[in-house]
Amino acid sequence: MFSKVALILLVFFLISCGQEGKSVSDKVVNETKESVFIVEGLACGKSSIGTGVLISNGILTNAHVIAGTEKLEVIDVNGARSETYLISVDFETDLALLRDPGFSQPRLQTAEPKEKQRGSLIVGGKGFVNSVPVKISRLLKIVIADIYGEGKHTRSGMELSAEVISGDSGGPIINIKGQIIGLIFSRSTIQDGVSYGISSAEFTKVTESYDLSGVSSGKCRE
Known part of the structure; x- marks a missing residue:
């Protein structure tokens, strides 16, 4: 019995690792770009x-x-x-x-991010929608000021191996199924090829309650 259970667990582990190690197919990337x-x-x-x-x-x-x-x-x-x-x-x-x-x-669906997971970042910083391959280096709790540099706030996020540019902010990080696992928001100022994303777990902050008549966009950033 033990050997059968161990074998099943091993097969499951190998399948899981294989899924996380896969790159996003061109078909999924192209379908995602439409959204x-x-x-x-x-x-x-x-x-x-x-x-x-x-x-x-x-x-x-x-x-x-x-x-x-x-x-x-x-x-x-x-x-x-x-x-x-x-x-x-x-x-x-x-x-x-x-x-x-x-x-x-199509409206894209969300999924939970996983450490060491590979995916694609779909962005428009170059003036057109294109894709950038990414890998989640680690999941982490990010303690950071708000967008105006005030206070200290914690958000669920991820560190990525990905090169991003101005205009890419807000681009979805997708898994091999085309599901959104995060949203890019920044790049490292001290290390090339390192960027940061907001976990899909945080999306409910703006999706559960909204006003179709419109809300204030706040003040301009300096």
């Missing part, structure tokens, strides 16, 4: 650019992307523009939810 957008806003006379992803409640992005914006547009993978507005925001967790203008693209 990812470049987010453009105007904040205090300056352009603000980031990335957003379509989920069941709206378009998820970073709060620092939309802070202080007076006008917001999203641009799809084909270059089509649509106006939108903010319906939920959490400045401490750096998450924001934009109104879905009525897109027909």
Whole structure:
């Protein structure tokens, strides 16, 4: 009996490791790109650019992307523009939810991230939607100020081996099934090729309660 149980556990372990070690297929990446957008806003006379992803409640992005914006547009993978507005925001967790203008693209589902998991980051920082391979180096609790540099707040997050640029903020980190396991929000200032994401466990901060009539985008960031 012990040997059979041990064999089953070994097979399960090998399957699990195989799943986490796989790269995201081109098919899944291309399908996911359809649901990812470049987010453009105007904040205090300056352009603000980031990335957003379509989920069941709206378009998820970073709060620092939309802070202080007076006008917001999203641009799809084909270059089509649509106006939108903010319906939920959490400045401490750096998450924001934009109104879905009525897109027909698939709404992406979420899943829990795992350490050493490989995936892809879908971003729009280069002016078009593209993918960057990533690996979760470790899961961690990140103690950080809010988007205005005030206070100390804890968020569930992850350290990634990935190179990101300005405009990639808000891009979804997906697993091999195309599920969102996190949202990129920053890169390391001291180590090349290291970036940080917000865990999907935090998304409820903006998805469980929102106002379809719109909410304030707060003040501009300095």
